[in-house]
Amino acid sequence: MAFSRAYMQLRPIIVALGRHKVATMLIVLQVALTLAVTSNALFIVATRIVHQSRATGTDEAHLFVIRNKWTIGQSTTLIHADIRTDLHALRHVAGVRDAFSSNDFPLAGYGESGISTRLKVKPDQAKRPQFAMVYAADVHAIDTLGVSLIAGRNFRPDEVGSIGPDGTLASPDIIITRSLARKLFPDGHALGKTVYLPGGPTTIIGIVDRLQGPLSVTRSSDGDSVLVPAHYIDPAGVVYLIRTAPKAAMGPVITAALRALQSRSGLRIIDPERGIVTMSEARAHAYATDRNVSLLMSILSGMLLLATAGGIVGLSSFWVSQRRRQIGIRRSLGASSGDILRYFHVENFLIVSGGIFPGVVLAVLANLGLMKAFYPMNRMPLSIPLLGALLLWVLGQLAVWGPARHAARVPPVVAIRAD
Numbered sequence: 001m002a003f004s005r006a007y008m009q010l011r012p013i014i015v016a017l018g019r020h021k022v023a024t025m026l027i028v029l030q031v032a033l034t035l036a037v038t039s040n041a042l043f044i045v046a047t048r049i050v051h052q053s054r055a056t057g058t059d060e061a062h063l064f065v066i067r068n069k070w071t072i073g074q075s076t077t078l079i080h081a082d083i084r085t086d087l088h089a090l091r092h093v094a095g096v097r098d099a100f101s102s103n104d105f106p107l108a109g110y111g112e113s114g115i116s117t118r119l120k121v122k123p124d125q126a127k128r129p130q131f132a133m134v135y136a137a138d139v140h141a142i143d144t145l146g147v148s149l150i151a152g153r154n155f156r157p158d159e160v161g162s163i164g165p166d167g168t169l170a171s172p173d174i175i176i177t178r179s180l181a182r183k184l185f186p187d188g189h190a191l192g193k194t195v196y197l198p199g200g201p202t203t204i205i206g207i208v209d210r211l212q213g214p215l216s217v218t219r220s221s222d223g224d225s226v227l228v229p230a231h232y233i234d235p236a237g238v239v240y241l242i243r244t245a246p247k248a249a250m251g252p253v254i255t256a257a258l259r260a261l262q263s264r265s266g267l268r269i270i271d272p273e274r275g276i277v278t279m280s281e282a283r284a285h286a287y288a289t290d291r292n293v294s295l296l297m298s299i300l301s302g303m304l305l306l307a308t309a310g311g312i313v314g315l316s317s318f319w320v321s322q323r324r325r326q327i328g329i330r331r332s333l334g335a336s337s338g339d340i341l342r343y344f345h346v347e348n349f350l351i352v353s354g355g356i357f358p359g360v361v362l363a364v365l366a367n368l369g370l371m372k373a374f375y376p377m378n379r380m381p382l383s384i385p386l387l388g389a390l391l392l393w394v395l396g397q398l399a400v401w402g403p404a405r406h407a408a409r410v411p412p413v414v415a416i417r418a419d
Contacts, residue, residue: 013343013346013347013350014350016323016347017347017350017351020319023315023318024351024354026311027311027312027315027351027355028351028354028355028358029355030307030308030311030355031308031351031352031354031355031356031359031392031396032355032356032358032359032362033304033359033362034304034305034307034308034355034359034392035355035356035359035360035362035363035385035388035389035392036359036362036363036365036366036385037300037301037304037366038301038304038305038388038391039359039363039366039367039380039384039385039388040363040366040367040370040380041297041298041300041301042297042301042384042388043367043380043384044293044294044297045293045294045297045298045301046384047378048290048291048293048294048297049290049294051216051287051290052283052287052290052291054212054222054223055210055212056106056107056210056211056212056279056283057106057145057147057148057177057208057209057210057211057212057223058106058145058146058147058211058212058279059145059146059243060279060280060283061279061280062097062146062243062244062245062246062248062250063144063145063146063241063242063243063244063278063279064241064242064244064250064253064254064276064277064278064279065105065108065239065240065241065242065276065277065278065279065282066239066240066242066257066258066261066270066275066276067237067239067270067271067274067275067276067277068086068237068238068239068240068261068268068270068275069236069237069268069269069270069271070082070235070236070237070238070267070268070269071266071267071268071269072235074235074267076162076164076233076235079233079234079235079238080162080231080233082264082267082268083101083231083233083238084231085264086101086240086261087099087100087101087140087240089260089261089263090240090242090257090260090261091140092260093253093256093257093260094248094253094256095244095245095248095249095252095253095256096242096243096244096245096248096253096256096257097143097144097243097244097245097246097248098140098143098144098242098243099140099144099240099241099242099243100137100138100140100141100144100240100241101136101138101231101232101238101239101240101241102135102136102137102141102232102238102239102241103115103134103135103136103163103165103232103234103238103239104133104135104214104239105214105239105241105277105282106145106211106212106213106214106279106282107212107214107216107279107282107283107285107286108214108239108277108282108286109214109215109216109285109286114133114214114215115133115134115136115163115169116131116132116133116134117131117132117133117134117169117197117198117226118130118131118132118198119132119180119184119195119196119197119226120195120196121184121185121193121195121196122196123196123201125196129196130180130183130184130224131221131224132176132180132213132221132224132225132226133213133214133215133224133225133226134169134225134226134228135211135225135226135227135228136163136228136230136231136232137155137175137227137228137229137230138155138157138160138229138230138231139154139155139156139157139160141155141227141241142154142175142208142227143243144241144242144243145211145241145243146243147208147209147210147211148208148209148210149175149206149207149208149209150178150207150208150209151191151206151207152175152191152192152204152205152206152207153205153206154175154206155173155175155205155206155227155229159172159173159229160229160230160231161229161230161231162230162231162232162233163228163230163231163232163233164232164233164234165234165236167199168198168199169197169198169199169228170197170198170199170200170202171197171199171202171228171229171230172202172203173202173203173204173205173229174195174197174202174203174204174205174226174227174228174229175204175205175206175207175208175226175227176190176204176206176207176208176224176225176226176227177207177208177209177210177211177223177224177225177226178207178208178209178210179210179223179224180223180224180225180226181204181207183224190204190207191204191205191206191207192204192205206227208227210223211223211225211227212225213225216286216287240257240261242257250278254276258270258276305391305392305395308392308395309395309396309398309399310399312348312351312352312395312396312399312400313399313400313402313403316344316348316399316400316402316403316404317402317403317406319344319403320344320403320404320406320407323407324407324410327340327407327410328410328411331410331411337408337409338408340404340407340408341404341405341407341408343404344400344403344404344407345397345400345401345404347400348396348397348399348400348404349393349396349397351396352392352393352396353393355392356389356392356393359385359388359389359392360382360385360386360389363380363384363385363388364380364382364385367379367380
């Protein structure tokens, strides 16, 4: 019944809108632009939230890093011996579960000694080799990081050698992440296979579930990591990754670990401000841009929606004041307050719908443009602008409710005398 009464009002509503073409078109255009902008902004917000919510695969709550810089003049042989001594000391600190040394750590960014490589599945492979980030590791690395070994085995002590910043990456055995294994061998049989590092062939002896690389920006390959059995011998420095015991407070363990290293303080320099990094701090720093972009886009979307709602309220209020005599006549002829209320809601639905359809097209075109301008932005699913359309329909109905309710309450005599 209510639908048929609303349908009967369509023709007079369309005729009335035709008398206010400019105002109607302005609101339609505002709705279209709001839908195009907010759809893409909210898609970016959702993408950034998902991006920064990714797990590193490590036991982040109990993991911290010491950036250890060596003093000038130490030989590689001495550095190698110092690393072994440091690790022995760190592993015996009260509250430490395990520790190992490496060139880098998850979410470190570009500031550390990141080693990237490309893995071939054939020595004469013509296809571009798979990109991956490399961690120097030993038999304690998997336990220290807290990653899950889902296939194969850990390194043996006799397999751990050394690598440096200037050498060619080579190793007889490696452990890789699940995502990298799938890219190298889509058939799912990576364990035991031979792949090729720049320094020669190597065998995949283990696969871990997930291990985030130092980078957080490449998105598609951030989780493609390789563990190489080696100590990283670099005169510039090394990082020590340390995992605390489950019930140990991290603060006292950090203090004790520093005290253990500083007993031989003449060998090293540890920056008092940037020398210690917990994984929560690394995460906060790595995804600061994502958080800022999400906040900015959320504010922009909210302001646009408020501006559109304000425009609808303003236009509806203006039209109500312009139609008080018309409303009074309709009420005198038997129209109920519900008919008046329904009239303005249907009118608003038609106006918003007029902006929805061009808005969806604009949203898709804007997304295609952003994909070209800001690689690697993903294609926005059509469900996003459709959800935006639903939001604008609801917002429009809420915005017009106040003016429509006011019009429906005006007594017929007062409305007729208004003009």
